[in-house]
Amino acid sequence: AQSVTQLDSHVSVSEGTPVLLRCNYSSSYSPSLFWYVQHPNKGLQLLLKYTSAATLVKGINGFEAEFKKSETSFHLTKPSAHMSDAAEYFCVVSDRGYQKVTFGTGTKLQVIP
Amino acid sequence: EADIYQTPRYLVIGTGKKITLECSQTMGHDKMYWYQQDPGMELHLIHYSYGVNSTEKGDLSSESTVSRIRTEHFPLTLESARPSHTSQYLCASSELATSHRYEQYFGPGTRLTVT
Numbered sequence: 001a002q003s004v005t006q007l008d009s010h011v012s013v014s015e016g017t018p019v020l021l022r023c024n025y026s027s028s029y030s031p032s033l034f035w036y037v038q039h040p041n042k043g044l045q046l047l048l049k050y051t052s053a054a055t056l057v058k059g060i061n062g063f064e065a066e067f068k069k070s071e072t073s074f075h076l077t078k079p080s081a082h083m084s085d086a087a088e089y090f091c092v093v094s095d096r097g098y099q100k101v102t103f104g105t106g107t108k109l110q111v112i113p
Numbered sequence: 114e115a116d117i118y119q120t121p122r123y124l125v126i127g128t129g130k131k132i133t134l135e136c137s138q139t140m141g142h143d144k145m146y147w148y149q150q151d152p153g154m155e156l157h158l159i160h161y162s163y164g165v166n167s168t169e170k171g172d173l174s175s176e177s178t179v180s181r182i183r184t185e186h187f188p189l190t191l192e193s194a195r196p197s198h199t200s201q202y203l204c205a206s207s208e209l210a211t212s213h214r215y216e217q218y219f220g221p222g223t224r225l226t227v228t
């Protein structure tokens with residue numbers, strides 16, 4: 001069985017300050033992990049993915065995430081928030097065969113000017 | 114340009130009508146998916162397909178049906194729409210599981226309202 005928990009449903013940061021969106025997972029095998037972003041009235045866009053290579057993964061728009069197996073975490077970070085980062089972010093876990101995909105409940109990021 | 118398309122983007126329809134939500138992708142992906150997303154809630158997988166003539170039910174039970182007659186096309190049909198079907202429906206595609214590039218690519222979604 002696998003599951004993913006996004007620890008915060010809403011995160012609010014000031015423009016120019018760091019962003020931290022938390023994600024914990026559980027899996028009975030070595031999973032693949034993804035972060036997607038969804039802007040209002042848009043589809044989901046892949047930000048980054050971890051598939052057993054480097055544990056620190058860099059994605060688009062300055063985001064990165066670190067896979068920590070001992071903590072079963074895959075938190076998403078960005079050094080400096082931009083207004084355009086305001087969106088909903090989904091953490092996703094899947095098995096390697098991609099037969100089973102589980103989405104987190106999402107974290108809404110608000111960026112305050 | 115390789116992409117994934119959904120039509121219509123928005124649909125308001127009366128109870129009892131039959132509707133088909135279209136999804137097409139030009140990336141040559143074998144796997145395709147339908148998700149249902151209620152406002153403020155997580156995505157739930159309702160259907161998926163491994164390729165032509167393959168369709169499977171997802172984690173969330175749905176009264177909708179799907180077909181996969183062509184690789185690029187994965188329409189979803191509701192025979193008799195009800196207000197409980199009001200939701201956003203997202204289509205996605207990915208390469209086969211044997212590929213390392215198996216992240217899903219999503220369409221823009223169809224926001225369905227049944228009155």
